[in-house]
Amino acid sequence: MHTATAQKRTETKFMAVHLDSIRVDSVLDFNLYIEVNKRLVLYRSSNLAFTDRTRQKLIENNVERLYIESSDRHDYQRYIEKNIGRILNDPEIMQDKKAGILYDTSTNLVRDILSNPTFGDNIQRSSDIVASTVDYILQGREAFLSLMKITSFDYYTYTHSVNVCTFSIALAQQLGYNDDQFLNELGMGALLHDVGKSRISERIINKRSTLTPIEFEIVKKHPKWGVEILEGQDSVAEASLYPILQHHERGDRRGYPNGLSLDEMHVYSQIVAIADSFDAMTTQRVYQKAVETYSALKIMFSLKGAYEDKILRVFVELMGPTGLDDI
Ligand SMILES: [Fe+2]
Ligand SMILES: [Fe+2]
Structure with a gap:
């Protein structure tokens, strides 16, 4: 019997986050996705640094919104709470x-x-x-x-x-x-x-x-x-x-x-x-x-x-x- 077909595929769910909420050179515990042709594709996996160049490239391409996997919601929330002071005092935002x-x-x-x-x-x-x-x-x-x-x-x-x-x-x-x-x-x-x-x-x-x-x-x-x-x-x-x-x-x-x-x-x-x-x-x-x-x-x-x-x-x-x- 073919077990693979019997396995239930679980579909990944996503949620949108603001580009401005992701700090340059900070460590992320979650993958980032972007929307390309109405589909979400992996943009930055959690082990890669989010650099100023990464950010500038996204801005040049008019990408304001990024996505994370919904299951990473808590990690993202903690990340934002840790960085909120810097975000609120950033004159560029x-x-x-x-x-x-x-x-x-x-x-x-x-x-x-x-x-x-x-x-x-x-x-x-x-x-x-x-x-x-x-x-x-x-x-x-x-x-x-x-x-x-x-x-x-x-x-x-x-x-x-x-x-x-x-x-x-x-x-x-x-x-x-x-x-x-x-x-x-x-x-x-x-x-x-x-x-x-x-x-x-x-x-x-x-x-x-x-x-x-x-x-x-x-x-x-x-x-x-x-x-x-x-x-x-x-x-x-x-x-x-x-x-x-x-x-x-x-x-x-x-x-x-x-x-x-x-x-x-x-x-x-x-x-x-x-x-x-x-x-x-x-x-x-x-x-x-x-x-x-x-x-x-x-x-x-x-x-x-x-x-x-x-x-x-x-x-x-x-x-x-x-x-x-x-x-
Ligand atoms: Fe009350
Ligand atoms: Fe109340």
Whole structure:
């Protein structure tokens, strides 16, 4: 009997990566492919150096996009995380490309974290990516705007987490907080604010219809679960736990889990509460149509006392040309 024909062929799957994300003279643990006549061909095997000449040749041939085998996804992700600082500070890379690489790297990382928050060095990796995001946002308004342009409008917990982190850091900076420790602790709390949702079943998270009272009681536990997951982790400052526990608190005492007033909320929580509500309203969920920026801000202002007034006003300034007078 011919066994070869009986063997199942497994087809290699690929994913696209930015040319700008591959650093010259760095060691790659994965093969690179390019598209030629609608087919992917091996361009550089992992044992060959990626030199400046290689890069220039690709640019001359208008190749912007490379491919890697999907099974190398994790090696690529680690590689990018290691090099993200250099990429973001490279004057030869366009602002929107940097934003794209940072956004993809952060969302892929948070996706890993939500499936297993304390696995390996996941938490340390988040603290590194937050530091890069802080550096990037501190480069100026243009950097923030290019990140804003590419934020996903589809709602997934991992894209939402990255959006909330971006908004929170930019909002704090706009408020005048330029201290590195402040921005990093806040950014970490914002990026991981919904990490407690990793304990909730997908069925509830993605449910299209209204949650039953029992399901809602489960969802309301995610702030406390987030703290339980991260408490005692070396890379998480204690202050970063405040926005994780308090981001659903509202100044009018209608929030959860503890019905706090504004004064009782940490400043990190006041910031993250605004970023979180805004992103939740303006992204498209399975059960909810996204509302426009202007309408979302209007709704937030109408909830008198729910958010810290000055922070909300500065958030409006940050989000663009909409004048406060119109709201
Ligand atoms: Fe939440
Ligand atoms: Fe959230």
